[in-house]
Amino acid sequence: MELNLSEKHTSILEAAVAAIDARTFFAQYPENPLPEVYGENADKEGREKYKTHLNKQFTELLQQDPEAWVGQEDSPYEQQPLGIKYPYFATETLVSRAEEAFHQWRKVKPADRAALLIESLEQIKHRFFEIAYATMHTTGQAYMMSFQASGPHAADRALEAIASGYQEQTRYPEAITWEKPMGKYNLKLDKTWKAVPKGVALVIGCATFPTWNTVPGMYASLITGNPVIIKPHPKAVLPIAIVVAEVQKVLQANGLNPNICQLAVDADDHLITKELAENPKVKLIDYTGGTEFGNYVESLKGKTVFTEKTGVNSIILDSVEDLDKVAQNLAFSVNLYSGQMCTAPQNFFIPASGVKVAGETVPYEEVVKKIADAVTALANNPKAGPHILGAIQNPATIERVKESASIKGTTLLNSGDFSNPVFANARTCTPVIYEVDASEKESYSRELFGPIMLMIKTQDTDQSIALAQEMALNYGAISCGAYTTDPETKEKIMDEMSLAATPVSFNLTGGIYVNQNASFSDFHVTGGNPAGNASFTNPEFVIKRFTWVGFREPAMA
Numbered sequence: 001m002e003l004n005l006s007e008k009h010t011s012i013l014e015a016a017v018a019a020i021d022a023r024t025f026f027a028q029y030p031e032n033p034l035p036e037v038y039g040e041n042a043d044k045e046g047r048e049k050y051k052t053h054l055n056k057q058f059t060e061l062l063q064q065d066p067e068a069w070v071g072q073e074d075s076p077y078e079q080q081p082l083g084i085k086y087p088y089f090a091t092e093t094l095v096s097r098a099e100e101a102f103h104q105w106r107k108v109k110p111a112d113r114a115a116l117l118i119e120s121l122e123q124i125k126h127r128f129f130e131i132a133y134a135t136m137h138t139t140g141q142a143y144m145m146s147f148q149a150s151g152p153h154a155a156d157r158a159l160e161a162i163a164s165g166y167q168e169q170t171r172y173p174e175a176i177t178w179e180k181p182m183g184k185y186n187l188k189l190d191k192t193w194k195a196v197p198k199g200v201a202l203v204i205g206c207a208t209f210p211t212w213n214t215v216p217g218m219y220a221s222l223i224t225g226n227p228v229i230i231k232p233h234p235k236a237v238l239p240i241a242i243v244v245a246e247v248q249k250v251l252q253a254n255g256l257n258p259n260i261c262q263l264a265v266d267a268d269d270h271l272i273t274k275e276l277a278e279n280p281k282v283k284l285i286d287y288t289g290g291t292e293f294g295n296y297v298e299s300l301k302g303k304t305v306f307t308e309k310t311g312v313n314s315i316i317l318d319s320v321e322d323l324d325k326v327a328q329n330l331a332f333s334v335n336l337y338s339g340q341m342c343t344a345p346q347n348f349f350i351p352a353s354g355v356k357v358a359g360e361t362v363p364y365e366e367v368v369k370k371i372a373d374a375v376t377a378l379a380n381n382p383k384a385g386p387h388i389l390g391a392i393q394n395p396a397t398i399e400r401v402k403e404s405a406s407i408k409g410t411t412l413l414n415s416g417d418f419s420n421p422v423f424a425n426a427r428t429c430t431p432v433i434y435e436v437d438a439s440e441k442e443s444y445s446r447e448l449f450g451p452i453m454l455m456i457k458t459q460d461t462d463q464s465i466a467l468a469q470e471m472a473l474n475y476g477a478i479s480c481g482a483y484t485t486d487p488e489t490k491e492k493i494m495d496e497m498s499l500a501a502t503p504v505s506f507n508l509t510g511g512i513y514v515n516q517n518a519s520f521s522d523f524h525v526t527g528g529n530p531a532g533n534a535s536f537t538n539p540e541f542v543i544k545r546f547t548w549v550g551f552r553e554p555a556m557a
Contacts, residue, residue, distance in 0.1 A: 312447055
């Protein structure tokens with residue numbers, strides 16, 4: 001390993017481990033793209049570097065002898081192909097290379113693995129702006145979200161996985177002399193333990209968050225000694241390809257096999273995810289995406305699987321201090337990336353009698369109108385709207401919005417296109433809002449991915465809580481927002497939603513939203529309901545990737 005690399009990153013690793021234990025604010029990588037942090041010309045250089053990839057082969061990967069060059073990405077902002085081609089390898093080639101690399105990587109000590117992986121993040125940091133533009137033009141995220149989510153926030157989540165994996169592998173002593181009193185003599189054994197990685201790991205990425213959702217599992221497997229094959233969504237490859245390339249460069253520079261971390265892309269006419277997932281030599285799988293395929297991954301025998309699937313996220317409205325501030329906060333949460341977030345709220349449970357506002361009851365109809373007006377005002381704001389809504393990643397999301405008109409209920413707000421001042425051809429869609437009666441469970445008991453809001457009129461707050469819990473228990477939930485000024489109601493919501501393994505954000509206004517999760521503090525997904533079986537990043541997320549094996553023998557006299 002490069003001289004002094006462990007010493008170079010000791011302070012970063014120690015700070016990350018301390019943050020995991022304390023759960024306080026910690027960010028190794030600043031989320032604001034400030035020139036004084038990242039350089040005066042970092043944005044311009046990143047944009048130009050992104051453009052150099054277009055209509056060319058991506059040759060940075062240190063993976064030799066590809067069978068073909070393939071690529072299927074389109075820009076949601078320009079609705080034109082990116083024209084980037086990536087090296088294609090057959091699944092057997094990828095798996096056999098990973099197996100070969102495994103026996104080198106597993107023998108690297110956890111502290112040295114941590115140093116190498118942190119070094120990769122330090123190199124990736126210099127490409128945050130390039131990754132941001134790559135994310136924009138594969139996912140449709142707006143610029144700021146693209147920078148933050150795929151750059152610093154993803155890097156912090158990766159660092160969190162590194163620190164957690166290091167912490168769990170160094171929790172116990174490597175060796176001790178064990179002594180048991182036996183009366184006239186003591187029985188002595190020399191004992192040692194090894195944290196043994198499970199083998200080849202596969203990470204299946206998604207189209208909307210190609211790095212943020214990929215790097216936790218990727219780095220969790222790497223820190224625990226497992227070689228990783230990264231299988232991105234075919235429509236969102238470039239952001240994670242840059243990340244993989246930087247990891248490979250660090251590995252090779254330190255005398256290690258770059259195939260410890262490989263990129264696996266689909267052929268233009270041949271999807272390879274199932275081939276990889278079903279390969280008996282693949283022992284670990286991380287998956288982010290739809291529930292149907294997630295259930296398939298979870299059903300595979302002989303695999304250790306970590307999933308984040310779809311959920312039905314709720315907002316419970318009971319009582320507030322300032323309805324205008326609440327409406328504005330909720331409008332931002334819905335409009336953010338046009339609802340294409342796994343944490344975006346969908347079901348808004350509101351009592352038929354209305355919501356208490358500073359002690360006075362505001363009728364249901366007025367509450368709904370205020371929220372709808374706030375959503376409309378933000379979407380139609382020519383300065384803020386395009387930078388918040390971004391573009392629609394998948395044309396199927398547009399179709400889903402159109403098909404949502406068949407929901408049994410009343411249309412409160414129709415969707416429409418909006419013009420992006422920079423990208424005239426951007427694929428866009430503003431939110432739709434439907435009013436649904438609580439009895440029409442079929443309408444709101446599934447995730448409607450995209451900018452779709454359902455206002456559900458309930459008998460009272462108790463029914464709102466019961467329905468939110470039922471949705472989470474039966475269909476999964478990743479987030480929940482609740483507004484109440486009553487301590488007993490708050491306690492009931494906490495209790496009921498905790499039984500559904502669903503985190504709750506109470507009374508959010510201002511600059512914090514139900515969609516957001518903070519690295520080192522918030523657990524993203526709990527793993528306790530159908531929305532997923534894993535959590536970023538609790539101890540289980542790393543300890544299931546290796547096995548403790550003990551060795552003992554009589555102690556030397």
